[in-house]
Amino acid sequence: MLNLTDLYQEIILDHGKAPRNKRTMETATHWAEGYNPLCGDQIKVYLQVEGETVKDVSFSGNGCAISQASASMMTEALVGKTIDEANSTFQSFHAMLVPSDKPDQAKLQGYDELQALEGVKNYPNRIKCATLAWHAFKSALEGK
Amino acid sequence: MVATILSNPIKDQFPALDQMVSGHPLAYLDSAATTQRPVAVLEAMEAFYRHDNSNVHRGIHSLSVRATDHYDDARRQIARFVNASVPEEIVFTKGCTEAVNLVAQAWGRQNLTQGDVIAVSEMDHHSNIVPWQVIAEATGASIEPISVTQKGELDISSLRAVLATGKVKLVAFKHVCNAIGTVNPVSEVAELVSTHGATTLVDGAQALAHIDVDVQALGVDFYAMAGHKVYGPMGIGALFARKELLEAMAPYQVGGGMIQKVTLTSTTYAPVPEKFEPGTPNVPGAIGFAAALDWLSDSGKQRLWNLESELAHQARERLQSINGLRVIGSARETAPIVSFVMEDAHPHDIGTVMDSEGVAIRAGHHCCQPLMDRMGVGSTARASFAAYSTQEDVDALIRGAERVVEIFGGKC
Numbered sequence: 392m393l394n395l396t397d398l399y400q401e402i403i404l405d406h407g408k409a410p411r412n413k414r415t416m417e418t419a420t421h422w423a424e425g426y427n428p429l430c431g432d433q434i435k436v437y438l439q440v441e442g443e444t445v446k447d448v449s450f451s452g453n454g455c456a457i458s459q460a461s462a463s464m465m466t467e468a469l470v471g472k473t474i475d476e477a478n479s480t481f482q483s484f485h486a487m488l489v490p491s492d493k494p495d496q497a498k499l500q501g502y503d504e505l506q507a508l509e510g511v512k513n514y515p516n517r518i519k520c521a522t523l524a525w526h527a528f529k530s531a532l533e534g535k
Numbered sequence: 536m537v538a539t540i541l542s543n544p545i546k547d548q549f550p551a552l553d554q555m556v557s558g559h560p561l562a563y564l565d566s567a568a569t570t571q572r573p574v575a576v577l578e579a580m581e582a583f584y585r586h587d588n589s590n591v592h593r594g595i596h597s598l599s600v601r602a603t604d605h606y607d608d609a610r611r612q613i614a615r616f617v618n619a620s621v622p623e624e625i626v627f628t629k630g631c632t633e634a635v636n637l638v639a640q641a642w643g644r645q646n647l648t649q650g651d652v653i654a655v656s657e658m659d660h661h662s663n664i665v666p667w668q669v670i671a672e673a674t675g676a677s678i679e680p681i682s683v684t685q686k687g688e689l690d691i692s693s694l695r696a697v698l699a700t701g702k703v704k705l706v707a708f709k710h711v712c713n714a715i716g717t718v719n720p721v722s723e724v725a726e727l728v729s730t731h732g733a734t735t736l737v738d739g740a741q742a743l744a745h746i747d748v749d750v751q752a753l754g755v756d757f758y759a760m761a762g763h764k765v766y767g768p769m770g771i772g773a774l775f776a777r778k779e780l781l782e783a784m785a786p787y788q789v790g791g792g793m794i795q796k797v798t799l800t801s802t803t804y805a806p807v808p809e810k811f812e813p814g815t816p817n818v819p820g821a822i823g824f825a826a827a828l829d830w831l832s833d834s835g836k837q838r839l840w841n842l843e844s845e846l847a848h849q850a851r852e853r854l855q856s857i858n859g860l861r862v863i864g865s866a867r868e869t870a871p872i873v874s875f876v877m878e879d880a881h882p883h884d885i886g887t888v889m890d891s892e893g894v895a896i897r898a899g900h901h902c903c904q905p906l907m908d909r910m911g912v913g914s915t916a917r918a919s920f921a922a923y924s925t926q927e928d929v930d931a932l933i934r935g936a937e938r939v940v941e942i943f944g945g946k947c
């Protein structure tokens with residue numbers, strides 16, 4: 392049976408209640424919106440990219456505990472990364488939640504916090520909440 | 536404080552309710568999305584497939600005659616249930632959505648033109664908004680909103696103002712609001728609309744299961760219904776349309792089963808309602824839909840309605856006493872639907888916590904985004920009751936809400 396405390400771990404509740412880097416960014420070089428048609432939640436992700444480096448990441452918009460926590464943790468995980476590193480973190484995070492046909496996908500390493508979100512994969516109708524900000528990040532980076 | 540309601544008289548007729556979810560007995564509070572079906576409905580549909588299965592209308596053999604009789608009977612039963620003047624005023628569709636689309640396309644294309652106005656309530660379901668946008672686009676008509684008050688009721692003065700322009704051809708609104716439970720004053724609105732020479736379409740998806748519907752007394756021109764919201768099967772619905780309107784309308788979809796005579800270059804259509812039912816119809820669906828209405832009448836609908844509204848009323852009161860919880864909508868008259876938000880928990884999180892307690896509620900915008908905007912929320916958690924609801928369901932809902940507070944905190 393599913394255990395709710397695997398989903399709502401302390402750290403997730405903490406990020407959900409007091410999200411980090413939740414602010415608009417006037418100096419953003421890239422930004423994009425993510426929309427979850429299931430609940431109507433909307434998140435905007437802002438990036439400041441300098442050369443190959445993601446100098447700053449932030450987000451705005453409201454949503455459930457999972458989407459807010461995931462967005463908040465994402466900003467912390469990606470800031471300071473090169474674009475390649477950020478992309479591969481996206482891949483690994485995605486692979487952690489969404490079963491793929493590429494099982495050898497690099498595992499998330501060095502981001503203990505992000506691993507706290509792994510419990511979401513047992514709640515299929517909540518996976519979109521956890522990936523919302525990440526997809527917005529990807530779109531921002533790709534200028535879509 | 537809480538009146539104890541004795542065991543529900545009909546719950547054991549619903550096999551799907553008898554199960555455990557997350558280690559708790561299921562408390563099914565999502566009947567506004569779809570109701571469960573009683574054994575009587577399941578058996579009526581199975582009996583058709585087991586004994587009478589055949590295509591309707593075109594057969595000479597015995598099974599086809601029986602299937603046709605059952606299908607025609609189903610139409611008569613539905614007509615009687617909503618007091619249509621003749622069975623031909625009932626067109627079978629696949630649901631409420633298709634019924635609205637049928638009117639938008641078949642009636643709208645003929646009757647709307649540049650400069651005309653379609654008045655649509657802000658409270659409405661996307662299925663009673665989007666079809667009008669599409670036909671407005673196609674005909675050059677425009678859409679004007681009928682506003683909703685802070686209580687979640689139709690703002691009749693705004694309807695009057697829209698009607699006063701003299702441009703309104705059609706007014707579309709729902710009888711009962713799936714998102715917040717409001718029961719709208721249909722006969723009052725329909726009368727007002729007809730004095731302005733406009734046509735009324737009412738989305739009755741949520742009404743049939745909870746209140747008496749008499750299309751003649753209500754004075755409506757079109758009334759859309761869905762079988763699955765009133766203990767019947769999915770994939771079947773019906774449109775009531777006044778006969779002269781229906782007869783004047785061109786077909787919506789075309790093909791076999793709806794024709795009188797076809798040559799390669801021209802066709803004479805069958806009379807109504809067949810004109811609007813091309814192809815092989817959903818015969819077991821129609822049979823199940825009619826069986827559901829019969830079941831509701833035979834079970835003493837008024838007594839069941841009293842029970843479900845008492846439970847919903849109790850749920851509303853008890854939820855409201857939880858710190859940080861706010862019920863959305865406070866209409867004078869409501870169906871057994873309670874929508875709420877909690878200060879520290881998003882509706883999706885409420886839904887997940889409730890599920891872990893075996894409580895099935897719905898979280899989201901309930902296909903009513905304009906209404907959510909009007910009420911100042913993005914989404915809500917919604918508990919909706921039905922004839923089989925019990926005191927235990929309410930207790931489980933309250934336990935679930937308390938668990939949400941435990942996890943996410945009450946008001947800080």
Ligand SMILES: Cc1ncc(COP(=O)(O)O)c(C=O)c1O
Binds near residue numbers: 630631662713772
């Ligand atoms: C008020 C209202 N109108 C229309 C619909 C659509 O009904 P259906 O999905 O059966 O076409 C629903 C159901 O979601 C509803 O609640």
